[in-house]
Amino acid sequence: MRTWYKVLFLSLLTLVLVACQGEEAEQKEDANSESGEDLKKVQLFLDWTPNTNHSGIYAAKDQGYFEEEGLDLEIMLPGEVPTEQIVATGKAEFGISFQTQVTQARAENMPVVSIVAIIQQHTGGYYTPTDKGIKTPKDFEGRVYGAYGSELEKSMLQAVMKSEGGDASKVDVVQVGNTDYFIATQRDVDFVNIFYAWTGIEGEVRGADMNFIKTIDYAPELNTYSPVIITNEEMIEQDPETVQAFVTAVLKGYEYAIENPEETADILIAEEPDLNPELVKRSQEWLSPLYQEDAPVWGTQEEKRWVDYAKFMYDENIIEVEVDASAAFTNQFIENAKK
Structure with missing residues (x-):
């Protein structure tokens, strides 16, 4: 009888151990799934150093929206x-770009499409x-402009100056590339072109005494979407599910931001x-209300603005060549994400 109890005890112990091992394996499988083994890997290339333009993407990643x-x-x-x-x-699969670059790319037969x-x-x-x-802008005449080096800059400069009766041909244009703007403007450059959300706020953090002339106050036709997120036509045609999943996650990220x-x-x-924490915080506070502004949904784009800029x-x-602006962008994924 004592031997029989021993056998029964060992049998029950074996069953318990097997059950625990099975549960542990199941938990490990779930953990592997959550860690990304069952997730589809996609890449997004930034346009520049990480900054608050990209915050919604980082927020979506941090909050687990992509995994969802x-x-x-x-x-x-x-x-x-x-x-x-x-x-x-x-x-x-994805990248950060600008309406200017997307239009240029489409003119060169690159099949990129702005999706938000x-x-x-x-x-x-x-x-x-x-x-x-x-x-x-009239005061630009006779001054030195620190440029990136594109022909588009000259046309944009003229568009801004003509509203004030200015002549861009009277501006001395020199290339500054990625030079520190604050150092450049203290030397031989009189003005540069910036995005206020980052460089303008950086000037505030540095305590620089600067004047900012907003482009669209003088040339509304230059009110481009800057920046945008792009994919390519093949992704949209052959894998719309992945594009939709990406846009849905990004939308949640920017709504969070x-x-x-x-x-x-x-x-x-x-x-x-490596980013300056004060710059990031002040920039984020300034930029967050501007992500969506008066748009019905974050990320939507107007065809007229694409047509006008093209x-x-x-x-x-x-x-x-003339660009088909309607093919350069789409709202379908952002609209589907809100359904």
């Missing part, structure tokens, strides 16, 4: 190859030390500790 949609997103820093080219050739607008209104403009005495600027700044700082680039001989 079945995606494992890898955020890639830009390199020597333009993001538009990387996305157009399918080397990455990150910011509704163009926040760029011309930045100059106050002691230079430049108050309006709109509602929670302080927390979103902390997320970006944690992911990119015409501007064609009329200014920046592009050699």
Whole structure:
């Protein structure tokens, strides 16, 4: 009898151990699933150093929105190859671009498509030390402009100056590339072109005494979507489910950033500790209300603005062919995400 009890006890113990091992294996499988083994890997190439333009993407990643949609997103820093080219050739599924670059790319037969607008209104403009005495675009005449080096810049400068009766041919244009703007404008450059959400706020943090001339105050036709998120036509045609999942997650991320600027700044700082925390926090506070602004839904784009800007680039001989603006962007994924 005693032997029989021993056998029964050992049998029950074995069953318990097997059950525990099975439960442990199941938990491990679930953990592997949650860690990304069952998620679809996709890449997004940034346009520049991580900054508050990108905050909604980092927020979506931090909050698990991509995982909820079945995606494992890898955020890639830009390199020597333009993001538009990387996305157009399918080397990455998504990228950060601008309406200007997308229009240029479409004119060169690159099949990139803007799927959301990150910011509704163009926040760029011309930045100059106050002691230079430049108050309006007319004052650019006879001054030195620190440019990136594109022909488009000259056309944009003329569009801004003509509203004040100015002549861009009287501006001395020099290339400054990625030079520190604050150092450049204290030397031989009188004004530069910036995005206020980052460089303008950086000036505030530095205590620089600067004057900002907003582009669209003088040239509404230059109110481009800057920046946008792009994919390519093949992704839209052959894998719309992945594009939809990505846009749905990103929408949630930017809605989070709109509602929670302080927390979103902390997320970006944690992911990119080399950034100036004060700059990130002040920039995020300034930018969060502008992501959606007066748009019915964050990310939506107006066809008229794409048409008008494509015409501007064609009329200014920046592009050699007319671009079908309706094919350069789509609202279908952002609309589906809100259904």
